[in-house]
Amino acid sequence: xxxxxxxxxAGHWPRRPSGSLPFAVPQLRLDTPVQFxxxxxxxxxxxxxxxxxASVQDLLFHVPHRYIDASSLTPMAKARIGDDVACVGTxxxxxxxxxxxxxxxxxxxxRDQSGVLECAWPGQAFLDRVVTPGQLxxxxxxxxxxxxxxxxxxxxxxxxxADDAAVAGRIIPVYPATEGLSHKxxxxxxxxxxxxxVAILPDILPEPxxxxxxxxxxxxxxxxxHRPTSASEAERGRRRLAVDELLDLQLMLARARQVARAGQxxxxxxxxxTLTTQLREHLPWALTSDQKQAIREIFExxxxxxxxxxxxxxxxxxxxxxxxxxxxLLALENGYQAALMAPTELLAEQHHQTLSKLVxxxxxxxxxxxxxxGAADKRAARARLQxxxxxxxxxxHALVQExxxxxxxxxxxxxxxxxxxxxxxxxxxxxGDAPDVLLLTATPIPRSLALTRFGDxxxxxxxxxxxxxxxxxxxxxxxxxxxxxxxxxRAAAREGRQAYVVLPVxxxxxxxxxxxxxxxxxxLTAKWPEVRVGLVHGRLKAPERxxxxxxxxxxxxxxxxxxTVIEVGIDVPNATVMVIEHPERxxxxxxxxxxxxxxxxxxxxxxxxxxxxxxxxxRLRAFTQTNDGFKIAELDLExxxxxxxxxxxxxxxxxFKIARFPEDTDLLGEARALARAVLDADPTLTKRENKALxARALARYPRGEVLFRVG
Numbered sequence: 001x002x003x004x005x006x007x008x009x010a011g012h013w014p015r016r017p018s019g020s021l022p023f024a025v026p027q028l029r030l031d032t033p034v035q036f037x038x039x040x041x042x043x044x045x046x047x048x049x050x051x052x053x054a055s056v057q058d059l060l061f062h063v064p065h066r067y068i069d070a071s072s073l074t075p076m077a078k079a080r081i082g083d084d085v086a087c088v089g090t091x092x093x094x095x096x097x098x099x100x101x102x103x104x105x106x107x108x109x110x111r112d113q114s115g116v117l118e119c120a121w122p123g124q125a126f127l128d129r130v131v132t133p134g135q136l137x138x139x140x141x142x143x144x145x146x147x148x149x150x151x152x153x154x155x156x157x158x159x160x161x162a163d164d165a166a167v168a169g170r171i172i173p174v175y176p177a178t179e180g181l182s183h184k185x186x187x188x189x190x191x192x193x194x195x196x197x198v199a200i201l202p203d204i205l206p207e208p209x210x211x212x213x214x215x216x217x218x219x220x221x222x223x224x225x226h227r228p229t230s231a232s233e234a235e236r237g238r239r240r241l242a243v244d245e246l247l248d249l250q251l252m253l254a255r256a257r258q259v260a261r262a263g264q265x266x267x268x269x270x271x272x273x274t275l276t277t278q279l280r281e282h283l284p285w286a287l288t289s290d291q292k293q294a295i296r297e298i299f300e301x302x303x304x305x306x307x308x309x310x311x312x313x314x315x316x317x318x319x320x321x322x323x324x325x326x327x328x329l330l331a332l333e334n335g336y337q338a339a340l341m342a343p344t345e346l347l348a349e350q351h352h353q354t355l356s357k358l359v360x361x362x363x364x365x366x367x368x369x370x371x372x373x374g375a376a377d378k379r380a381a382r383a384r385l386q387x388x389x390x391x392x393x394x395x396x397h398a399l400v401q402e403x404x405x406x407x408x409x410x411x412x413x414x415x416x417x418x419x420x421x422x423x424x425x426x427x428x429x430x431x432g433d434a435p436d437v438l439l440l441t442a443t444p445i446p447r448s449l450a451l452t453r454f455g456d457x458x459x460x461x462x463x464x465x466x467x468x469x470x471x472x473x474x475x476x477x478x479x480x481x482x483x484x485x486x487x488x489x490r491a492a493a494r495e496g497r498q499a500y501v502v503l504p505v506x507x508x509x510x511x512x513x514x515x516x517x518x519x520x521x522x523x524l525t526a527k528w529p530e531v532r533v534g535l536v537h538g539r540l541k542a543p544e545r546x547x548x549x550x551x552x553x554x555x556x557x558x559x560x561x562x563x564t565v566i567e568v569g570i571d572v573p574n575a576t577v578m579v580i581e582h583p584e585r586x587x588x589x590x591x592x593x594x595x596x597x598x599x600x601x602x603x604x605x606x607x608x609x610x611x612x613x614x615x616x617x618x619r620l621r622a623f624t625q626t627n628d629g630f631k632i633a634e635l636d637l638e639x640x641x642x643x644x645x646x647x648x649x650x651x652x653x654x655x656f657k658i659a660r661f662p663e664d665t666d667l668l669g670e671a672r673a674l675a676r677a678v679l680d681a682d683p684t685l686t687k688r689e690n691k692a693l694x695a696r697a698l699a700r701y702p703r704g705e706v707l708f709r710v711g
Contacts, residue, residue: 028196030057039189047181059190060197063225063241063658064173067234068138068157077115079143079151086140087117087151088159091133096125110137119151127156136160160184171228190226198222204692205244209677213670215240239667242659246671248697251685252704254675257309257457258683266307266434267336267410271299275329275362282361285466287322290314294323294460298438301458302330302411308436311454313444314462315629316596317469320440323462324413325355327438332364332391336410339431340394343416345370346546346553350571351415352394359392369395369404372543399431406431415440443593444629446662463630470576472599474607474624476617485579485608486524492577493531493558497603499577501561502594504585520581521561532556537563564590566597573601583609583620588636592629634662 034053035045048054053062074085089110097105104125110117119139121127131137141153159172175186203210203218210217216224216236224237280287287295294312301308314320328338340355342348352368359366367390369381378398384390388407393399409432439457450459477485489499501524503517521535534548534557545565551557553572560566560575564586578598583591591609598605609620622635659667678690685694698704 028056028200030055030060030200032056034059037189037193039192044181044185047178050178051176051181056193056197057201059193060201060222061241061657062175062186062190063238064175064234066174067228067231068172068174069231070138070170070172073138075114076110076112076117079117079149081143081145081149084140084142085151086138086155088112088136088138089117091131091135091137092116093133094128094131096128106131108137110139117151118148119153120146121153121156130158131156158182158184171231171234173226173228173234194223194226202692204696205247206689209674212677213243213674215243218244238658239664242656242664242667243671243674245656245658246664246668247674247693248700250668250671250675251679251693251697252701254672254679255683255704258679265305266436267302267334268305269302269330269334269336269410269436271303271330272333275333275364276326278362279326279329279358283322283358288319288462288464288466290462290464291319291323291466294462295326297458297460298323298327299330302327302436307434308438309457310437310460311439311441311457312460312462313441313450315444315465316442316593317465317600318462319466320442320462321351321354321415322358323460324415324438324440325358327436328392328411328413329359329362331411331436334410336408336435337385337388337391337393337406337432338411338413339399339406339409340413340415341399342394342396344546345372345396346549346570347415348394348396349550350553355392355394364392367393367395369393369398371396371398373398404431408432409435411436411438413438413440416442442596443589444633445589446630446633446665461630463628470599470601470603470605472595472605472607472627474595474609474627476609476611476620476624479610479612482610485610488606488608489559489577489579490528490531493528496574497577498552498555498557498572498575499559499579500566500575500594500597501559501579501581502566503561503563503581505563517561517563524559524561528559532558534560535562536560536565538565564594566594570597571600572597576601576603576605578605578607579610580607581610583611583623588619588623588632589629591623592627592632595627596629 033045033055034040034048035042037056037059040048048059051062053059068086070088073088074083076087076089079085079087087110089112092109092111094106094108097107099105103122106121106124106127108119108127108131110119117139136159138155138157138159139151139153140155141151143149143151157174173187175183175190177183177186198219201218201222205215205218209215215221218240221237221240224233225241228234228237298308298310298312301310312320312323314323324340328340331338340351342351348368348370352366355366367381367384369378369385373381381390381393382404385393386405386407398404412432412435414437489501492499501520503520505516517535517537521533524531525533534552536545536548540548548557548560549566549570552560552575553570555574575598578595580586580591580594586594595607598607609624611617611620619635623632626632661668678685678693681687682690685691685697
């Protein structure tokens with residue numbers, strides 16, 4: 001059978017005929033099960049399966065997660081007290097020593113050519129079953145004085161037997177391992193089969209593109225990651241593999257963007273400078289440079305024949321709503337209607353109040369369409385939209401109901417777009433004849449993740465806060481300061497200001513030492529009879545939750561005890577204090593969103609973090625030192641990892657095996673440029689030289705098949 005490089009790239013080969021013997025493998029193929037490779041067998045294949053390795057191709061791309069530079073280790077005789085060093089030596093003795101307090105300490109004495117070194121692991125007696133005399137091990141940690149020179153290793157790695165010359169003076173790859181399959185065994189198996197596996201793997205990235213972006217061949221990259229001669233060589237190889245991984249995603253995103261733009265022609269708006277200029281003249285403040293740039297980018301999109309599909313990502317308080325208003329007025333001055341959809345009635349009401357004040361000098365009256373309106377009011381509002389009597393409407397999901405129609409919808413603005421389902425967003429977009437689409441989000445994420453989540457959108461970034469906003473001072477406090485902190489809250493309420501008290505749980509739990517929102521609200525109400533205390537949390541029914549939040553907005557509630565339901569969507573300029581209990585239970589990005597609820601007026605505001613956990617003080621101190629949401633998102637990414645950041649709190653991420661963020665952000669840009677270069681010349685990837693790229697991308701993202709059916 002002739003080889004098909006596209007199918008080979010995707011790992012698709014015809015399976016053995018039913019009934020053939022399991023050992024009858026005439027030729028190594030990418031989809032050959034690993035159990036048929038020499039040195040593996042059924043038992044080890046089961047262990048490999050736990051690592052996600054089922055085939056030869058999986059094994060080839062099971063890359064090391066770190067390396068040990070055995071060529072720059074510290075000789076044991078030169079390890080001095082106070083140094084933090086890494087050493088490799090042979091275990092010459094070991095044992096477990098008990099202490100009078102019942103602590104068991106594992107001891108081992110290591111020797112290299114220069115001398116010996118004693119190592120101690122308090123409370124880790126189990127190592128007695130792992131470490132045996134004669135083994136070659138690597139240890140790393142500080143050297144201290146304890147009855148002599150001693151290391152307290154923070155890392156222990158069993159390299160092999162004392163006569164294992166393969167590690168001497170080398171860069172040692174350390175692979176993800178599992179029970180029953182050590183990293184040394186994986187290293188030996190991959191090393192044994194590396195040449196044969198590399199030989200059958202086609203490099204599907206066209207050579208002109210490799211040359212253009214200065215990328216090594218795939219064969220060279222795989223040799224570099226599995227058999228590096230230096231740390232820089234290993235990193236160069238890994239980055240080539242990461243580019244391939246990122247390229248598959250960017251091909252899908254770029255193709256989605258092509259299809260979205262070509263599928264329906266948009267409206268070519270003309271900048272008449274009537275309503276938009278009037279708004280600029282009547283604004284009570286000057287636009288920031290970020291706002292001006294975003295408006296320019298939006299206007300450029302809206303004046304093109306292609307449909308606009310742009311995301312405005314702005315930190316809290318950077319003025320996204322005003323930017324969106326300029327876009328809506330451009331649609332209006334061209335005789336079209338504009339609709340803004342918000343995720344909650346409270347947020348829709350806030351937008352309506354804000355926009356009504358801003359457009360009043362222009363003679364415009366925005367419509368407000370909410371689910372809680374009476375039947376007669378809804379019918380009247382829908383009739384005005386259908387007849388074109390209303391040109392600007394703000395609402396919730398009520399806008400997407402079947403009975404709502406528009407006479408000439410030209411622009412759709414969706415606020416906090418991640419709070420809506422795909423179907424809801426699509427339903428509003430289909431209310432008109434291919435209206436332009438502007439998405440808003442107040443959740444800053446690092447550029448690297450933005451390009452993986454929103455790579456099919458054009459993006460505008462807002463970082464600068466408009467003038468006239470009070471600064472927010474953030475402080476970290478411990479339980480010893482609790483009384484002073486809450487007296488500060490009480491004093492603020494007495495002075496006519498308002499405050500939030502945020503907790504991570506609703507009710508007391510025997511299994512969690514956390515102050516619950518319900519308990520806190522009860523305590524404050526009893527202790528502060530002169531202060532009006534409110535409570536909101538996720539279990540409240542939406543009408544009751546909105547009633548309490550409206551009362552807080554209108555000043556009827558002075559202190560609002562809440563869970564994270566107030567993270568987005570409430571704007572109370574008079575709220576100047578926020579206390580967050582157990583901040584260690586929140587991600588840094590979420591803490592920043594919470595902090596964004598204060599500092600929305602002219603007065604200085606305070607965000608106070610109350611924690612009893614000493615383990616998290618460093619990360620919380622880092623949070624207190626910046627108000628830049630994008631910097632905080634980067635800190636969150638570095639601390640918790642991309643997977644967690646894009647998990648429950650920021651869904652929609654893509655899982656990468658080789659690419660790492662934020663250090664691979666530059667590679668993401670290269671991958672995006674590669675994808676555009678390929679798709680500009682071959683939009684459906686049907687040319688012979690690109691078929692393998694298409695097959696590999698679809699193997700990774702099968703749902704993208706529909707994107708490449710469109711010519």
